[in-house]
Amino acid sequence: MLELIPLVIILAFLFETMDSCAGMGFGTGLTPLLFVLGYEPLQVVPILLISEAITGFTSGFFHQEFGNVNFKIKKPLNKETKIMLKIAILGMFAIVMSVFLTYYSIKIDKSVIKTYVAILVLVMGIIATFKLRSKSSSYKPKLLTFFSALAGFNKGIGAGGYGPVVMLGQIFSGIYEKTATAIVSVSEGLVCIAGIGAFVFVPVLTNQPIEIDFYLLPSVFTGGFIAALISPYMVRVLPNKLWRIVIPVYALGIGVYVLLKVYVL
Amino acid sequence: MENEIIIDEIGYMAKMIDTEMTIFERMKIKKSTLKRMVIAMSIYVGVMITFLVVL
Numbered sequence: 367m368l369e370l371i372p373l374v375i376i377l378a379f380l381f382e383t384m385d386s387c388a389g390m391g392f393g394t395g396l397t398p399l400l401f402v403l404g405y406e407p408l409q410v411v412p413i414l415l416i417s418e419a420i421t422g423f424t425s426g427f428f429h430q431e432f433g434n435v436n437f438k439i440k441k442p443l444n445k446e447t448k449i450m451l452k453i454a455i456l457g458m459f460a461i462v463m464s465v466f467l468t469y470y471s472i473k474i475d476k477s478v479i480k481t482y483v484a485i486l487v488l489v490m491g492i493i494a495t496f497k498l499r500s501k502s503s504s505y506k507p508k509l510l511t512f513f514s515a516l517a518g519f520n521k522g523i524g525a526g527g528y529g530p531v532v533m534l535g536q537i538f539s540g541i542y543e544k545t546a547t548a549i550v551s552v553s554e555g556l557v558c559i560a561g562i563g564a565f566v567f568v569p570v571l572t573n574q575p576i577e578i579d580f581y582l583l584p585s586v587f588t589g590g591f592i593a594a595l596i597s598p599y600m601v602r603v604l605p606n607k608l609w610r611i612v613i614p615v616y617a618l619g620i621g622v623y624v625l626l627k628v629y630v631l
Numbered sequence: 632m633e634n635e636i637i638i639d640e641i642g643y644m645a646k647m648i649d650t651e652m653t654i655f656e657r658m659k660i661k662k663s664t665l666k667r668m669v670i671a672m673s674i675y676v677g678v679m680i681t682f683l684v685v686l
Binding site (some may be wrong): 427429435449478541542584586587591595604605606 | 645649667683
């Protein structure tokens with residue numbers, strides 16, 4: 367019997383709304399909350415990857431539909447599509463590496479890397495907040511590559527914070543906020559597909575089979591999917607000026623939340 | 632100079648919509664988009680039925 371859990375649906379809806387609008391927070395925000403609610407990592411992590419893969423593409427499709435972005439699948443690819451692929455490929459490589467590290471039990475102190483990510487996101491959020499007044503910026507492709515690689519590295523060591531680093535990195539690189547959000551949605555979808563693949567194949571390769579519990583999937587998928595339909599519309603309707611404020615402030619909130627989780631909660 | 636041209640290309644459509652349309656104009660949804668949203672909801676129902684059968 368299919369069981370839908372209202373609290374999980376609401377949480378998934380809220381975090382996916384912010385993820386599809388501000389390009390960050392679904393994994394970083396929802397994962398620890400589900401752990402607090404008593405769910406196990408194997409009930410949460412693969413389910414969030416599956417859900418994020420579907421909602422990433424759904425939200426990306428509607429971002430395109432509402433004109434927040436203009437991806438071109440046919441050659442020659444345009445700049446927006448190339449940026450999305452660059453971010454996605456680095457992230458896909460990193461997430462596969464991250465699953466390998468987990469299965470080969472390479473131990474890195476979680477509190478140290480969580481602190482590092484929280485401080486990185488906080489510093490980027492503060493810089494982005496200070497940059498709010500500057501209206502125009504030129505495109506900096508090298509900076510974008512650097513931040514995409516940095517976000518991939520964070521994901522690779524299992525530190526999270528992929529969305530905030532990629533999102534703020536795009537803004538620092540001069541990409542329009544609404545378009546940056548759409549680019550993150552699709553690239554996260556691709557990264558999550560690689561993550562699902564790694565979750566399925568790495569245990570087989572390492573002879574450590576795992577059993578994924580799909581109990582949360584219908585609830586997380588329901589909340590996430592509805593949010594992925596609505597959020598691109600919100601991004602289109604609300605002015606970019608608002609997103610310029612919301613994105614860094616939300617990133618600051620995520621940084622503080624991660625720090626609190628490590629040292630207080 | 633070249634970078635400025637590229638930045639105009641990136642996000643060009645979103646910028647154009649923001650500058651040329653009011654918030655109320657942006658609120659309007661095209662019929663074709665509504666149709667796609669309905670299709671997406673039907674896909675959601677299909678996926679949930681699949682979950683019901685498979686899980």
